[in-house]
Amino acid sequence: MLTKENIAKIDALRGRYPTSKALVLPALWIAQHQEGYISEEMMKEIAQVLDVPFGHVLGVVTFYTMFHTKPTGRHHIEVCTNVSCMLRGSERIVEHLEKRLGVSLGATSGDGKWTLSEVECMGSCGTAPMVALGEEYHENLTVEKVDRILEGLK
């Protein structure tokens, strides 16, 4: 369920667009920020709040890769493997992360602590290789730097 504050946040954005359908992406962002992922119940609620069909919301959620329909681990590590990162050793970073966390790309650890995802170019090509943890970019990575980042995460 969306909190009252978050429904108010969605309502505050209505003046930005001539249709309520345009609020589907902003509302999904607010919902995902609240819950960490977007459940079917949440999609139904957003459909109702914005007066659009549930199927439309579902279609949008499943089209965009940043919307998650399942909870991710407490720490979601996204590692770019696209060309610029690849040329600067992202493969070594992936190998190291998989070994150290005991999860393969695309998986969540059994204790729910880690999710490791491969992502497409994140716009960090000049500071490659990189991983993102939420909105934070960690750039110019080495294996040692990865270890230091992981040690700082509870």
Next chain:
Amino acid sequence: MEKLILPDIKNLHTIGVYESHGGYAALKKALAMKPEEVTDIVKKSNLRGRGGACFPTGLKWTFMPKTADKPKYLCVNGDESEPGTFKDRQIFEFNPHLLIEGTLIASYAMGVTTAYIYIRGEYGKWIHMLEKAIADAASHGYIGQNILGSSFSTQIYVHKGAGAYICGEESSLMNSIEGERGYPRVKPPFPAQNGLWGNPTTVNNVETIANVPLIIDKGWEWYTKIGKPTHPGPILVGVSGHVNKPGVYEMPTGVPLLEIINSYAGGVPGGKRIKAVIPGGSSTPVLRGDELEGVSMDADSLKAAGSAVGTAGLMVMDEDTDLIAVLARITKFYHHESCGQCTPCREGTGWLHKLLNKFVAGTAAVHEIDLLLEVATNIEGNTVCALGDAAAWPVQSMVRRFREEFERRVVQPASAERTEAVA
């Protein structure tokens, strides 16, 4: 060259520092002109889009109807998802008010009352930075009703994407703002006739818009003298891959690629030879290291060399690079990012990726080299949007320019008779 888009001024991202360095003076100057005069100056400046297609910006603005019977929109494209591209991010971070000022001038020139700056969802941190700058500009009277006491009113909103390369395509971007899946639209009608919610709309790249205040401030004559006259101005070149100093470098258009690599970006580590260069983001055709002499970073030169400026995201690959692995990664990207709307792209990108995986594994047959070309050629030009072309060009150029690399990776015939049988 003096840096204009990303000058070395401390705290330029704050409105006070921006104003004290002449910020928002161009807006004031523009508001004292007629809107069509502003468009005319931009047209005469020869500013060409920095998002990939190099389309003349002023000409694009003239496609907007002059009538005011419908709301008009401006979309500023900050989706920045083309692999190898990381320049707009620098503008959000270091000079957001230049972007805001450009957005306001463009809106005034076209009679736009709402501008959306579309930013990829991964750039959360930079979205916060830009939103702060927008709030500051609004509180200083630059955004909103009767801007600076004039009769011009407009709003600027940030719209956050959610991880879809295709939303950098202008019609997908508009669908994404409307709350739809990011499917490209069939053109015509073009956005200037039928864009956001069926209304006249112009879509310009972030860096393109950031050039506008410079042109208004110092004049089109001054601007056309920067770099190549047919494609003038400062350009942000992002250099990545095998160079000693990767990063975004501002320079005039027309700087030789070898100078960018060796002077700006500090050369190739270990003094290695350059095997290949992708000059403008992953969709632009690859060039061989031995054909870079005389090629410069501008539309005409790169076109003549058989490639394109694209987003000026220059990816450098040294002599030890496995180009087959690089191309396999590129085809994986386009397969992942194909929206699935058009069959040639949906099926073709997957087919290309599967074929490339065979070359990587060494299980491809010799005829599959030409099959790569055939599949790519059947995607190119047969889709609603340019993603199909973007997926085809890297494959076509890599096979044509590095055929020997593919030939080395096919299943080697067991005997001479077998070779004859295949031939």
